[in-house]
Each structure stands twice: as C-alpha cells, then as structure tokens.
Amino acid sequence: MVASIETPGPCWMTPILRYLQEGIVPEDKQGARSLRIRALQYEIIYGALYRRSYLGPLLKCIDYGEAEYVIREIHEGICGMHMGAKMVAARVMRAGYYWPTMLLSAIREIRKCDSCQIYALIT
Incomplete structure (x- = not known):
C-alpha cells in the first residue's frame, strides 16, 4: 500500500x-x-x-488552505456564534494564527454561510 x-x-x-x-x-x-x-x-x-505581534503572543503563520478551516471552525464550530468578519479576524488573532488577508478571507467565508445569509439584514 x-x-x-x-x-x-x-x-x-x-x-x-x-x-x-x-x-x-x-x-x-x-x-x-x-x-x-x-x-x-x-x-x-x-x-x-x-x-x-504587538503586546501579544507569537502568531503562527498558516497558508490559505488551513486558514479556511480556522475561519470555519471559529465562525460556525462548537463555540461559534456566527459573528461578523471583523470579530472573526480578531478571534483568529487571539487564537494565535496569522496570514496577511485575514479580513478578506473571513468576509469570503462568511458570505458562504447559509444561516448567516438567511438572517442577514436586507439593505
């Protein structure tokens, strides 16, 4: 094998x-x-x-494939609260991870979340 x-x-x-x-x-x-x-x-x-990081712990750098998993886990995981992109990016940094486009990746992943889109405000 x-x-x-x-x-x-x-x-x-x-x-x-x-x-x-x-x-x-x-x-x-x-x-x-x-x-x-x-x-x-x-x-x-x-x-x-x-x-x-400034006045914080060292942040582990991850690639974009791992970043998608981290965002999904924080956004809709066991302790996920389906929060907005800025809060998800802040939680990712508090969890100890970093990649340059955290906010854009969070926005992209949250737009894919069905339950967030159903209950989102209609502008």
Whole structure:
C-alpha cells in the first residue's frame, strides 16, 4: 500500500522563509529591500514561521488552505456564534494564527454561510 504525500506549493510565506533560512532575496532592489523590512516581524521556531505581534503572543503563520478551516471552525464550530468578519479576524488573532488577508478571507467565508445569509439584514 502506497500513501501519496502532497508537498505544499509556494505560498505567501515562501519568500520570507527562504530569506530567514538561506538569505535568498529577490533580484530587484526594491523587492529585496521590502522583503528584508518585512522579515523583521517574523521568526522561525522549530521550522515553523511565527509573526511577532504587538503586546501579544507569537502568531503562527498558516497558508490559505488551513486558514479556511480556522475561519470555519471559529465562525460556525462548537463555540461559534456566527459573528461578523471583523470579530472573526480578531478571534483568529487571539487564537494565535496569522496570514496577511485575514479580513478578506473571513468576509469570503462568511458570505458562504447559509444561516448567516438567511438572517442577514436586507439593505
């Protein structure tokens, strides 16, 4: 019996990880400079990328596939309250996760929620 192993493709974390681990920067000068500045907010612990937060714990960086699961679990999971996108993004950060487009991802996932759309205000 053979199990297939999926290797994750490049995501938003790849350039930062490559810079922090190997020191590889993009060819263009402006891109290299912006990556060096952005990388100051991140650190690698046991092979995982974490983002430093202001007066809070380190936030584990996740890719967009894991982000959808986290949003769904917080929004409509066992303790989910079907709250709005801003509150979901705040709860995600309090839970200790980070990705750059948290609010947009939350908006996208909440628009897919049937029970939220049934009882939403009609403008």
